[in-house]
């Protein structure tokens with residue numbers, strides 16, 4: 001198939017590579033010229049701006065940092081809307097604000113162009129292997145038309161509701177993820193203060209009711225071994241919690257725990273917004289005056305897998 005892609009960072013870049021590997025014809029645009037060069041070398045065709053990309057492709061995917069940038073890329077000068085022909089479809093994969101997506105949708109529909117929001121979960125590893133979870137908002141007919149492309153990128157693809165519904169559930173999911181990361185860091189820091197070993201604590205927690213994806217995967221893969229490999233930044237996670245809380249505010253819904261989580265991640269932004277989100281553990285460590293690190297030194301990927309597999313034996 002022929003697909004245009006805008007935003008080739010940690011996620012968009014891997015999605016582009018995946019679509020190229022699957023034999024699609026990919027055209028790209030990114031504001032960073034170096035990234036464009038890199039993908040031209042992989043076999044993608046470069047466009048000079050979003051307008052030019054939309055003129056050549058009926059289906060465009062956007063994977064951008066935030067709602068404001070999406071709006072500019074779609075509706076701004078040299079935006080997609082200037083190049084799209086009627087019948088074209090925008091697949092908006094950014095973690096974005098549902099309201100902004102619906103506003104963009106109104107303008108696109110007036111011009112005969114369709115849009116679905118299709119944010120993603122699974123991180124860079126699942127983006128690489130085409131195993132993302134994709135949560136979609138929009139019309140069923142549009143969803144069906146783009147499903148063959150989504151199937152090349154993800155393995156769990158769910159049409160959640162109308163336009164904006166994908167962005168809503170994505171913010172809710174990341175609110176949960178940010179919360180379990182923060183609370184697991186706090187709980188382990190308390191244990192370390194009390195003289196317990198982080199690895200043993202995780203073995204107990206991951207076979208008990210306190211477990212989560214954060215304790216089962218993120219702490220062993222990134223924190224205990226002090227890797228903190230950048231795949232998804234603290235800045236982006238802070239944006240996502242802020243989206244969830246803005247939705248709660250719109251609904252006059254007080255979310256006390258979530259407010260506290262936002263404050264922790266705000267500290268994270270000051271500590272180092274461009275660090276990987278797992279480095280939120282370092283913010284907690286700094287406040288606690290301890291380090292949550294492995295004493296058994298599980299460093300290599302194989303050792304980490306063994307550790308995760310061992311925990312998995314309970315399943």
Ligand code: NAD
Pocket residue numbers: 006007008009010011012013029030031032035063064065066069072073093094095096120121122123124231232233236
């Ligand atoms: P990133 O910062 O690595 O990539 C963003 C890309 O967009 C960069 O290449 C940048 O040059 C480009 N860009 C920025 N402004 C632009 C513009 N005006 N025109 C064209 N290109 C522009 O970000 P990422 O980690 O790939 O995340 C992208 C989106 O996916 C975010 O909304 C994020 O919340 C979401 N997300 C990320 C992950 C993850 O693990 N990284 C997982 C799920 C969802």
